[in-house]
Amino acid sequence: MNTVPSPADVARRQSPEIGLVTDGHADRLRAFAFFPYRGPRPSGTVLENVELGRLAWEETLTSLASLAEAEEWTGLNPTGRPLPILDSFLRYTYGRLVMEDKIAVTDDGAFAAFNTGLLSPHAEEIFGFFSRNNHENAQRWVFASWVTESSRDLLRNFDTPPQMAEYVTSASDLVYDWRRELKLAYDHILGDNIDRFPGDIAEQPLRARQALDSAVNLTLRRVRRNHKMVIPQWYPKLGEGGAQFLMPLDLTGDGKADLALVVSAVGDRAYRGHTVLTLDMAYTNARLVARPDSDWLAPSATPIPAPDDIFLDEDDAH
Template sequence: MIHVPTPADVARRQSPEIGPVTEGHAEALRTFAFFPYRGPKNAPGSVEPAELGRRAWEETLSALASLAEPEEWTDSNPTVRPLPILDSFLRYTHRRLVMEDKIAVTADGEYAASNTGLLTPHAEEIFGLYQRNQHENAQHWFFVGWVAESNRDLLRNFDEPPQMAEYVTSASELVYDWRRELKLAYDHILGDNIDRFPPEMVKQPLRARQALDSAINLTLRRVRRNHKLVIPQWYPKLGEAGAQFLMPLDLTGDGTADLALVVSAVGDRAYRGHTVLTLDMAYTNARLVARPDSDWLAPSAAPIPAIDEAFDVDEARPVEV
């Protein structure tokens, strides 16, 4: 039987980077498995491996978006990357599943499966199904397809479906406690990330600090009356157990959020605001925990920059099963 760690097990783990990585499973999704191109058979034979990999990944994303409940997976500049929010969602969800030992593998090592955390329009869970790759010097797994929980191959090979990724150790971590003191890492926020502030504040750090303090005070007053205003998020490189929070910052006073403050719990009595994110970055991180239900954080706020897993030839090597 596959052991599924409890939230307490996960919380006790430590790592200098993003947390423990299961032996045998690559933390990068496209290193974990080969995603084949299943497009037109008359595709030019001279296509470079990296380009073929791009086509295969775009095809993979489109297939999942079509199978899942309708959701906005693009941003205001969809030509940069296909379905960029879904792209980031899949990659980071896989990392979390590896950290939690939730990649299910059959006893004979022939098949693997993972829970995407998404549902079909009829509320069936969606899984990634993989078969052992027969080729050496390639990814260990070969992507078979996205399947619903009623899929015959999934039922035939797995007695129990793989579990979803979890990002918190208790339900209380999903609600911001306004009673705790909030301390800000001003040096990092205003020193390293001042370029994320509105243009008129970038070269005026004193003005930026005043706007930051004012925005936080205003948000905290509102949070006491509406706890949903602060949204949980997860980002693997922060290396902290459980979720963090995203707090809207209206720096210009026009009634809309300009940035999101990332807040993490420190002990049982305080929070630390350690960085600020643009709204596009914030939405990508928040979507891992749950689809944000907020007026201030939407998927089309701004273009989403490429994350640290870029397309490359190593990930996109054209190996057939």
């Protein structure tokens, strides 16, 4: 199981040399590589290019889920999309790897690979392996397969395996410091995101303010006794400043989290609670850092929208 590294792990961490890494990779996974559909095609049926693209991406996600440790990738809120939690995890993991220059390419430019951050059931790291695309006006790479660290293709072409994405730079990014003052951005939380509150509370702004204050105070009391209640997350759009915390909010008083408060450090002495997320949104963001080890945040995801949700035409992209 992937776990959040301890402060000691972070303190010892160094960035290893990983071989040749090229600049200029596309910022979106499906613009970086073409993902072909290799499955069966219904007899007597002509599939549209968009449908082939959808099938190819579903096949790609399913094959990765089958190779990795068993994990809930669908969530409790079906979206009609295959494995939505894994979908978001994979796309944003790739984006982070591009930011960190961790997409590895062989010296001759024939192959590329990246570390998914996932493990097989036997604790082998899993990588995406790609070959050079010979088609013009298309993505630079073609997806070959997901492989483990013992793969002949990986060992033959890379002296050192690509490194996994990292989302924190210090121990303070992982452990919430309850001694810091926490200020809430009420205008944004209650003004712009009141619709995320439970229905009856959302209709009464004054009650929502009272419920929010009460929930935050209750959580802070509990965090002093169990720091694992507050979970680290990474918000992709903020880049290097994306390390944040998620704090459970029991707004109805039934003992269960209704929303997650997003908390960011401001300097060295304070935190700012600047927005609230539904639990499915919170899980998707937290899963990028590690599989949440908390009983209040379970896999129940709504995929994060991204430009590469639009499937590429097979003829144009290969």
